[in-house]
Amino acid sequence: TVVDNIAGYDYGANELATSPVTVKELDLLKQTITLDSDDQKYLRMAGDVLEPQTESIVNMWRGVISSMPHLAYYFKNDAGKTDEQYKTRVKERFKQWIMDLCYKPYDQDWLNYQHEIGLRHMSAKKNKTDNADAAPFIPMRYVIAFTAVINDSIKPFMAKNGHSLGVIEKMHKAWCKAVLLHVTLWTRAYCDHEW
Numbered sequence: 001t002v003v004d005n006i007a008g009y010d011y012g013a014n015e016l017a018t019s020p021v022t023v024k025e026l027d028l029l030k031q032t033i034t035l036d037s038d039d040q041k042y043l044r045m046a047g048d049v050l051e052p053q054t055e056s057i058v059n060m061w062r063g064v065i066s067s068m069p070h071l072a073y074y075f076k077n078d079a080g081k082t083d084e085q086y087k088t089r090v091k092e093r094f095k096q097w098i099m100d101l102c103y104k105p106y107d108q109d110w111l112n113y114q115h116e117i118g119l120r121h122m123s124a125k126k127n128k129t130d131n132a133d134a135a136p137f138i139p140m141r142y143v144i145a146f147t148a149v150i151n152d153s154i155k156p157f158m159a160k161n162g163h164s165l166g167v168i169e170k171m172h173k174a175w176c177k178a179v180l181l182h183v184t185l186w187t188r189a190y191c192d193h194e195w
């Protein structure tokens, strides 16, 4: 589904730069992570379970960030004040990301937007989309480290539709691989040389 009412959500936009990552590199990365068509099938199932829950999921992740001052810092300005409008706008894009991860084909448009998300976490583009004045970049180490939270905490949400434990396990495994693929692509924005 094309979503054009989310502020700053530029997926598929013509202005978006082409990702420096090639389709060939993407393919080898997927092979390395062992993300296959079976995983893709379970991701779609996960999408069906998660779709009505994206607001709760993002609220829960936000709770984790708020509870850690060293992470909450990245939504605050120099004076230590949280930019609420920034948080609200980013939240809608975060919810959409959950759906995109589960449903979108991992094609060139998708690849381009992953690079954009990487740029939006680092100094190149953080704050720009929402005209925020929060901290200028998120260190790459925290983006990588936060995958632990993103992956652990999603599992109970996957159990909501009464799937068997075996199916939940497969959806979760596919989710973890997909998150790893996304975050790995985002690191391309941070490290040019020897990526």
Ligand code: HEM
Residues within 6 Å of the ligand: 008, 009, 010, 065, 071, 072, 074, 075, 090, 093, 094, 097, 117, 120, 121, 125, 126, 127, 128, 129, 130, 132, 138, 142, 143, 144, 146, 147, 150, 183
């Ligand atoms: C933006 C996911 C780590 C803070 C976003 C967006 C997504 C996302 C989907 C919206 C992208 C868009 O504009 O469409 C993730 C995931 C992470 C992660 C999956 C780790 C696995 C972090 C960490 C922080 C953080 C550790 C630190 C608090 C932010 C901020 C924005 C953002 C401030 C807004 C960036 C901007 O100015 O446009 N993130 N994120 N993220 N994330 Fe993360």
